Amino acid sequence: MKAVYFAWVRERIGKAEEEIDPPPEVATVADLIGWLSARDEGYAHAFENPKTIRAALDRAHVKPDAKLSGAREIAFFPPMTGG
């Protein structure tokens, strides 16, 4: 699946998007955060405080317990500050 990152999540990870291929046991958004955090310090820094992370699956907001199954695109970003 494609992963996209915005604002300081993007800066800490050091890239705007990438293809990821998590193993089958990574079933939910929260699982994926844990799996990505183990990759390196940048990911760990980006996801160090899960309360400040928002996620979207196929461009719709989801909660951490949302299932990844079938989604083509996941996005991680901080709380929104538009308007």
Add this chain to the structure above:
Amino acid sequence: MEIRVQRENFDAAAEARALTKGRADVGAVVTFVGLCRDEGGTLAALEIEHYPGMAEAEIARVVAEARDRWPLIGLRIVHRFGEIRPGEQIVLVATASTHRGAAFAAAEFLMDYMKTRAPFWKRARRVDGTSEGWVEARQADDASAARWGA
């Protein structure tokens, strides 16, 4: 019902006029424009990042909720991204209805929900050359959105 996410500035009066053009059933148009403040002369510019595709989709979901709640005849939303300097316009919400109550309420609802749900992020750049980084989400904005109920 028109939603646009764009780098360019917009003409708020023209957007409002478009809501009443060629019709005589509109009794109320409310136009809200959000502007970039200079924060006591310290702000050089805001950089607004957005999630292309989702920004439009999420605003459309907020618009659908507003249309479920109020009888709107027309509606326009424009949200800018990129560099925006103090005094410049950031966002427009214009609503048209038969009566003012629906137009006022829907415009406020749309702004409250857009601030907490539409995927935009602001970064502040200061006139002294420092960048204080990403603007933090405000609890007051969450409270404003929450008062409309789920």
